[in-house]
Amino acid sequence: MDSSPELQRFLEQEKQNMMMKELVGKLTSICWDKCITSAPGSKFSSGESTCLTNCTQRYLDMTMIIAKRLQM
Amino acid sequence: MDASGVNPRLLALIEEEKRKVIANEIIAKLTDTCWDKCITGSIGSSFSNSEVACLSNCAARFAELKMHIMQQFQKR
Numbered sequence: 001m002d003s004s005p006e007l008q009r010f011l012e013q014e015k016q017n018m019m020m021k022e023l024v025g026k027l028t029s030i031c032w033d034k035c036i037t038s039a040p041g042s043k044f045s046s047g048e049s050t051c052l053t054n055c056t057q058r059y060l061d062m063t064m065i066i067a068k069r070l071q072m
Numbered sequence: 073m074d075a076s077g078v079n080p081r082l083l084a085l086i087e088e089e090k091r092k093v094i095a096n097e098i099i100a101k102l103t104d105t106c107w108d109k110c111i112t113g114s115i116g117s118s119f120s121n122s123e124v125a126c127l128s129n130c131a132a133r134f135a136e137l138k139m140h141i142m143q144q145f146q147k148r
Contacts, residue, residue, distance in 0.1 A: 003136060004078075006078050007077075007078050010078050010083075014132040022082070022088050022143075024142050024145060025138070027141050029105070032105065032134060032137060034107065036133070039109065039110060039122075039129070039130075040105050040129040040132075040133040040134075041124060041129055041133075042129055042132075043133075044137075052140070056140075056141055060145075060148065
């Protein structure tokens with residue numbers, strides 16, 4: 001298999017992309033479970049919308065806080 | 073993403089395999105998630121109308137949520 005530097009760079013980028021996608025997937029699950037507590041409708045209620053936005057933002061805040069902590 | 077210098081056939085193969093994996097994962101995830109949300113009582117010989125509506129809504133809402141979260145990510 002070709003192990004050129006270009007391929008290495010490409011694979012590293014792919015790894016980053018995959019990690020990002022995993023985080024998005026995880027966040028979707030977590031906030032879905034937290035906020036969608038009854039049978040889903042033909043659109044999100046305003047309560048559900050608010051909860052989902054808050055959940056996403058707080059979770060991302062938390063990952064930043066933890067990342068900063070680990071750098072110290 | 074700069075993939076210059078990488079064999080284009082290899083790239084195309086990787087992209088195709090990624091698409092397959094992602095499609096399978098989405099189906100599995102939606103099945104699990106929406107089964108849990110919508111099939112809550114005893115299980116009959118076919119889905120009730122409300123169960124069908126719930127499953128359809130669930131798949132649409134979950135996909136919508138995932139899109140929305142991806143956009144939130146890109147904004148940060």
